[in-house]
Amino acid sequence: MILKIYYLSKLYLLEQIRRQVHLVTLFLAVILLMLPAYVNSFSLGLSAFERVAKDFGLTLISFYAVAMAIFLGVTAVSSDLERRTLYPLLARPIPRWAYLMGKFVGVLVVLVSSVLVLSCCLMLSIAALAKFADGQLIVVALCYALEASVLAAACIFFSTFSSPPLAGVLGVFLYFVGGLSQSFISFFLVEDRESPAVAMLARGLKMVMPHFDLFRVKNAVVYTLPLEPAYLLSITGYALAWMLLFVLLAERVFARKDL
Amino acid sequence: MSDLALEVRELRKTYKTVGGTQEALRGLDLSVRKGQVYGYVGPNGAGKSTSIKILLGLVRPDSGTALVMGHPAGSVEARRLLGYLPEVAVYHEFMGAEELLVLHAALAGVSASDRLSRCRTALEMVGLGSRMKSRIREFSKGMKQRFGIAQALVADPPLLVLDELTSGLDPIAQLELKELILSLKERGITIFFSSHMMSEVETVCDSIGIIHQGKLRAEGTLQDLLSIENRVAIHFRGPTDELAELNPQPAKAGEQVITVEQAGTDAALDRIRQAGGSILTVAPAKRHLEDVLHQLVTAGEAA
Amino acid sequence: MRVLSLLLLVFLFGPAWAQPPSASASPAEHVHDEHCEHEHELTEEEILHRHHQHGQEEVEAGSEYTSAGLHAQVENAPALYKFMIRESNSEPFRLKGQSVLVWRDTAVVCALNLVIIFWFYRRRQ
Numbered sequence: 001m002i003l004k005i006y007y008l009s010k011l012y013l014l015e016q017i018r019r020q021v022h023l024v025t026l027f028l029a030v031i032l033l034m035l036p037a038y039v040n041s042f043s044l045g046l047s048a049f050e051r052v053a054k055d056f057g058l059t060l061i062s063f064y065a066v067a068m069a070i071f072l073g074v075t076a077v078s079s080d081l082e083r084r085t086l087y088p089l090l091a092r093p094i095p096r097w098a099y100l101m102g103k104f105v106g107v108l109v110v111l112v113s114s115v116l117v118l119s120c121c122l123m124l125s126i127a128a129l130a131k132f133a134d135g136q137l138i139v140v141a142l143c144y145a146l147e148a149s150v151l152a153a154a155c156i157f158f159s160t161f162s163s164p165p166l167a168g169v170l171g172v173f174l175y176f177v178g179g180l181s182q183s184f185i186s187f188f189l190v191e192d193r194e195s196p197a198v199a200m201l202a203r204g205l206k207m208v209m210p211h212f213d214l215f216r217v218k219n220a221v222v223y224t225l226p227l228e229p230a231y232l233l234s235i236t237g238y239a240l241a242w243m244l245l246f247v248l249l250a251e252r253v254f255a256r257k258d259l
Numbered sequence: 260m261s262d263l264a265l266e267v268r269e270l271r272k273t274y275k276t277v278g279g280t281q282e283a284l285r286g287l288d289l290s291v292r293k294g295q296v297y298g299y300v301g302p303n304g305a306g307k308s309t310s311i312k313i314l315l316g317l318v319r320p321d322s323g324t325a326l327v328m329g330h331p332a333g334s335v336e337a338r339r340l341l342g343y344l345p346e347v348a349v350y351h352e353f354m355g356a357e358e359l360l361v362l363h364a365a366l367a368g369v370s371a372s373d374r375l376s377r378c379r380t381a382l383e384m385v386g387l388g389s390r391m392k393s394r395i396r397e398f399s400k401g402m403k404q405r406f407g408i409a410q411a412l413v414a415d416p417p418l419l420v421l422d423e424l425t426s427g428l429d430p431i432a433q434l435e436l437k438e439l440i441l442s443l444k445e446r447g448i449t450i451f452f453s454s455h456m457m458s459e460v461e462t463v464c465d466s467i468g469i470i471h472q473g474k475l476r477a478e479g480t481l482q483d484l485l486s487i488e489n490r491v492a493i494h495f496r497g498p499t500d501e502l503a504e505l506n507p508q509p510a511k512a513g514e515q516v517i518t519v520e521q522a523g524t525d526a527a528l529d530r531i532r533q534a535g536g537s538i539l540t541v542a543p544a545k546r547h548l549e550d551v552l553h554q555l556v557t558a559g560e561a562a
Numbered sequence: 563m564r565v566l567s568l569l570l571l572v573f574l575f576g577p578a579w580a581q582p583p584s585a586s587a588s589p590a591e592h593v594h595d596e597h598c599e600h601e602h603e604l605t606e607e608e609i610l611h612r613h614h615q616h617g618q619e620e621v622e623a624g625s626e627y628t629s630a631g632l633h634a635q636v637e638n639a640p641a642l643y644k645f646m647i648r649e650s651n652s653e654p655f656r657l658k659g660q661s662v663l664v665w666r667d668t669a670v671v672c673a674l675n676l677v678i679i680f681w682f683y684r685r686r687q
Contacts, residue, residue: 015351089366
């Protein structure tokens with residue numbers, strides 16, 4: 001069965017490559033390669049230049065990863081269904097969960113590889129000017145890839161029971177509410193508001209959603225603070241648990257769906 | 260071991276629609292023997308696609324049973340034994356024909372050492388041997404349909420389910436596909452074949468099932484369904500006004516045809532000769548499948 | 563099994579819901595608090611002061627990439643700006659020692675996964 005999942009992922013990857021999705025990645029890579037030189041042209045001084053370049057570069061990578069996760073997650077199954085390429089595939093002796101896993105693994109590979117490429121570009125271009133390669137940049141970018149992978153799994157789940165536009169909206173909602181930091185909720189909804197109901201609702205929603213803010217460790221690299229391996233390991237476990245949950249939920253819905 | 264390739268009993272399916280429900284299948288019964296070419300005909304919306312999707316496990320029935328080569332429809336074992344050509348044959352257009360077929364063979368469980376040879380054999384069988392490396396998007400509609408059959412054949416299944424095989428194809432492509440079906444039949448493959456092109460069903464199928472409003476209205480061999488018991492058709496040329504009482508109907512190029520009870524054949528022949536007409540053929544009366552279908556549909560709607 | 567799933571959810575999330583918002587200890591804040599037990603809770607003024615110091619060098623170097631230049635306006639600044647300053651300063655601290663709490667959340671999600679898998683296989687059989 002693992003082999004069949006591999007073949008389905010391969011089909012998905014070939015589809016993405018030949019649809020030239022990677023051109024968007026390449027376009028962003030070029031921007032990231034030029035960004036440090038552009039920032040440096042403002043003569044900010046070395047430490048500030050590095051900080052700004054890392055901050056902007058990582059923010060760009062994070063936006064890219066989130067946008068790709070929502071797009072790829074929403075379209076992974078629904079495009080097969082719309083184009084009817086799903087039927088000959090599901091007429092093969094493969095269970096539906098294997099089909100979903102094949103798609104999800106394909107999405108993961110696209111996300112992680114493109115984030116990896118982009119973060120390497122950023123690291124190299126900063127290193128060319130600062131004469132120091134900060135490997136932590138890649139680690140931070142991979143944390144964004146983890147965040148995006150959880151979001152993509154959620155979008156695949158949403159797309160199993162709703163139309164692609166609605167699944168996209170749900171994905172965006174999940175990303176924003178799940179991504180609210182606890183301090184944001186405390187600051188705006190608890191400290192500054194008198195209505196406990198609003199605060200309860202915000203906390204409640206946040207509680208049952210993935211805490212995307214845990215993956216945002218950009219400041220560690222911007223301010224050159226150490227990242228604990230234990231923390232990185234814990235958020236990896238956390239992301240994997242959420243991915244599994246969304247894939248299981250997606251499978252439960254998809255297995256009962258009339259196609 | 261049953262000699263039935265497909266066995267469907269009391270299959271029911273109701274879809275929820277906006278503002279109500281729609282009964283797609285209302286107790287469908289169907290039996291297809293191994294080695295048969297079975298034509299599954301019916302008007303649009305009769306329940307053909309729903310029943311085929313149930314056989315493939317794409318749709319879950321509300322009640323009833325469906326067995327594919329003795330295995331529950333939709334199970335992995337059942338799907339291992341069938342090849343499927345979808346109604347609208349859409350494939351991953353960016354892939355090469357051989358490349359996609361190899362992936363399909365892998366998903367169908369064909370061993371790695373056999374994959375390439377199976378793919379080439381299947382593509383050659385459907386006449387795409389010279390276009391193995393071409394991308395699917397470069398194919399014409401007929402070629403895509405033939406690729407679809409190659410895709411269905413790649414795992415060498417004992418049962419083929421072909422949904423609307425020749426829809427939208429030109430007459431030459433239709434003829435080629437009919438020949439292909441006949442050659443597959445000679446190899447002993449069971450073919451379950453849905454269509455609303457009556458002429459191709461008549462020429463290719465051994466057995467026919469007619470579905471209307473989610474129920475099988477008639478089933479049997481072509482002979483059973485098309486012949487009209489105890490009636491004879493007489494084709495002749497000659498005056499029609501004098502033979503008005505026999506109710507002649509125009510046939511091809513100036514010919515007339517009358518249908519009479521077998522016992523009255525001699526009298527009818529004498530009457531035509533007396534009126535100065537010349538007899539062309541005398542044969543058992545037959546209907547066209549269109550007429551059978553029309554009659555069943557009208558009867559079903561009246562009921 | 564559905565009841566069991568629901569009970570598990572209530573058990574895991576119930577205490578957090580039941581607490582009044584001001585008393586609820588979310589994972590991130592919890593860490594923040596734990597951390598601050600060892601150092602001390604940074605007041606908003608301290609944070610702003612720290613931020614100011616932090617940005618001073620950059621201001622001297624002519625940097626515009628600092629909020630220190632805007633520090634003078636902070637008295638009258640909107641809530642979002644105050645929040646952004648506080649947030650950007652507290653972010654690195656939040657990471658420290660938080661892994662235990664992340665593992666706790668992970669365990670909750672894993673438990674949910676197990677419930678779904680168990681439910682799924684039971685229904686299959």
